[in-house]
Amino acid sequence: MTPKSLVRQRLRQARQALTGAARAAAEARMNGALLDVARDAGARVVAVYAAAGSEADPGPFAASWRASGGVTAYPRVVPPDTLTFWAVAGPEALQAGYRGILEPVPAAPAVAVGDLDLIVVPGLGFTADGHRLGQGGGFYDRLLADPARRALTVGFAFAGQVVSALPLDPHDIALDLIVTEDGVARGGVWQG
Numbered sequence: 001m002t003p004k005s006l007v008r009q010r011l012r013q014a015r016q017a018l019t020g021a022a023r024a025a026a027e028a029r030m031n032g033a034l035l036d037v038a039r040d041a042g043a044r045v046v047a048v049y050a051a052a053g054s055e056a057d058p059g060p061f062a063a064s065w066r067a068s069g070g071v072t073a074y075p076r077v078v079p080p081d082t083l084t085f086w087a088v089a090g091p092e093a094l095q096a097g098y099r100g101i102l103e104p105v106p107a108a109p110a111v112a113v114g115d116l117d118l119i120v121v122p123g124l125g126f127t128a129d130g131h132r133l134g135q136g137g138g139f140y141d142r143l144l145a146d147p148a149r150r151a152l153t154v155g156f157a158f159a160g161q162v163v164s165a166l167p168l169d170p171h172d173i174a175l176d177l178i179v180t181e182d183g184v185a186r187g188g189v190w191q192g
Contacts, residue, residue, distance in 0.1 A: 007124075008124050008136070011133065014158075015157075016054045018160060030180060034120065035064055043118040045087075046065055047074070047111075047116045047118070047151070048072050050074060052099075056158055072087070073087050073111040073116060074103065075103065076098075081138065084110065085113065087109045088104050093105050093108055116151040119149075122134070122140070125157070126157050126166075128185040
């Protein structure tokens with residue numbers, strides 16, 4: 001196994017270990033913190049993802065954001081390797097897509113990357129200074145490198161997924177913030 005594969009395996013296990021009431025409480029704190037981050041950033045159009053497997057679920061944040069008049073955009077994979085974003089009015093506008101992950105239905109309105117104000121980024125692991133290790137497909141790596149992107153980028157994960165260091169590649173781009181149940185980190189500095 002490669003160093004990244006070993007780290008991914010360990011981080012998946014850490015993510016899966018959080019279950020039941022502890023997981024629900026952690027997600028409630030995380031979604032509340034994410035709502036504060038989006039409001040403080042003055043965002044209107046926010047890109048979120050539909051959680052798959054044991055990923056931290058930003059769904060409650062997305063519902064609150066829409067209820068307050070904000071717009072949520074979800075990714076859809078355009079083969080072979082591009083994420084596009086589409087406005088979604090609620091979970092009923094999602095259907096199984098790439099690898100069974102929920103994506104916007106075909107009739108959803110497109111949202112240009114340059115129109116996103118904040119992007120919630122999933123991952124297996126993060127560092128407090130914003131580095132990220134994803135599943136290995138490179139979808140979010142390409143999105144972060146898109147010259148049209150101007151959005152604030154926020155990693156969304158459980159505290160057990162935040163580590164001191166990750167194997168990085170020269171093309172990796174750090175995120176602006178990391179949100180966990182323990183707080184928000186910006187540039188390696190934690191805020192409660």
